[in-house]
Amino acid sequence: MKNNTIALFMPSKTSFYDGLFNSLKKAFEHHGYEVTGGCGFLSGIKLDLFINKYNPKVFFEMNRCKSEINNFPKNILHICWLVDLLGRKLENITGSEIVYFFSTEWMKDFKHSENCKIGWLPPASDPEEYYPIKDHKKIFNSVFLGHIPNPWSNDLLNRIVCEDSNKKIIFSDVLNQFENIWGSQDSIVNNDIYINEVIDWLRKNNFVSIDITDKTLRYDIGCRIIRKARRLFFLDWLLENIDIEPMGIFGGSNWKNWSKYKNMYQKELLTTKEMNNVYNKTKLLIHEGVGFHFRVFDAMLAGTPVIIRKSKQDNDFGGIATMFDENIEYISIDINKFHKFQFDDDILNDISDRAREKVLLNHTWFHRLSQVVKDINDVI
Structure with missing residues (x-):
């Protein structure tokens, strides 16, 4: 490629996206590219000015596809890295010459045109940002990093999902029917399939010609229910069956609104150093x-x-057991079986040493973007 400038964009200006942008930028630069861009999408005049100034031949954007950009130049290769559907349907992801999927469940169900190359792009990490700190004192037996939705408000619970002249189904009805099932099952599928499960259930309740098109409602059904249900289900199970306390929870302040976990909540982490x-x-x-x-x-x-x-999909394409050895490089917990796991320091040290070595050898951002670089050269 004669022009080796890549425009790299994260969706918005947050501490997470800042850190990810910097790591991806370094990795692309190690592959010989000049990288420009930032956190926050450009459109309209700002996009035109940016293109005129830097003349990139490739745009790499997280969560935005080419069809969502008005008047995007046809001669610029657009890569969409789909990490979150944000309430969209898979069929709405169009226009980009290359689409990478964070989830293999999305990838296998995606219907793409002949002009679109698709692939799986899982996360990786940056050894300059994450590394062992010698003689660091262990304060927690376990930590969980991640957000949790707030408890549903009455307004959200009472949203109408479907109605006709005789009856209506509201969001709380969907919760009561599916939340426990989705939280406890040993597999996870793409967002559209959860939506379709609800639609099939509505049909069985004698509703016809149903589609859930509202993006917020689709996101709440296809993502927020599952995120909340799976996280709390697993944390509850661990607390009841394994000695993981003291446990520290790091994420958004919504955790304070869940009585069982508010005393474990620490704070939101804003930097890679933290x-x-x-x-x-x-x-x-x-x-x-x-x-x-x-x-x-x-x-x-x-x-x-x-x-x-542990999941039924661990040994399938995209599953963790296809890249790491179960209970050798990570600890696998089957919630359907009772575990008497002992936190022996020597065993934990062996697991952590083997896992770190494998990530350094195969799963840094430099490794991950090697496939992206190859695909760019194949397409251009």
Whole structure:
């Protein structure tokens, strides 16, 4: 590629996106590219001025596809890294020449045109930001990093999902029907499938010609319910069955509104330095999801063992057991079986050492973007 300038954009100006932008920028630069851009999408005149000034041949944007940008130049390769659907349907993700998926569940259900190249781009980490701190005192037996939705307000609970002349279904009805099922099941699917489960249930309740089109409602059903249900279900299970206390929770202040967890809540971490310090202060990091998350790789690089809820999909494409050895490089917890896991320091140290070594060898941002660089050269 004669012009080696890449425009890199995160969705907005937050501490998380700032850190991620800097790590991706360094990785692209190590691959020989000049990187410009920032945190916060450009549009209209600002986008035109930016393109005229830097003349990039590639735009790499998280969570924005080409069709969502008015008058985007046809001669610029656009890459969309889809980390959050934000209430959109998969069919709305169009226009970009390359689409990378954070979730393999989205990827396998995505219907794309012949002119669109697709791939899986899981998270990675940055060894300059995450590393073991010698002689750091362990304050917590475990920590959880992540946000939690607020308890549902009456206005949100009473939103109408579907109605006809005889009856109506409100959001609280959906919660009562699906929240416990989704929170306890051993697999997780893409957002559209959760929506379709609700639509099928509505049809069985004699509603016809149903579609849930409101983006906020789709997001709440397809994402917020699952996030809240799975996180609290796993944390509740761990607290009842395994000695993970004292546990520290780091994330948004919404945790204060959940009575069981408000005393465990610490604060929101705003920098990679703060996160690395917390990883080094705990014996274990808790991860409740299926597959990979940024915090999994970050903790591994920091030398912190990760305890993960076992899933039916762990050995499938995109599953953690396809990249790391179960109970050798991470701790797998099957909530359907009773565990007598002992936090032996020697065992934990062995797990953390092996995991860190593997991330350094295969899962830094430089490694991850190697495929992106190859795909760019193939397409241009």
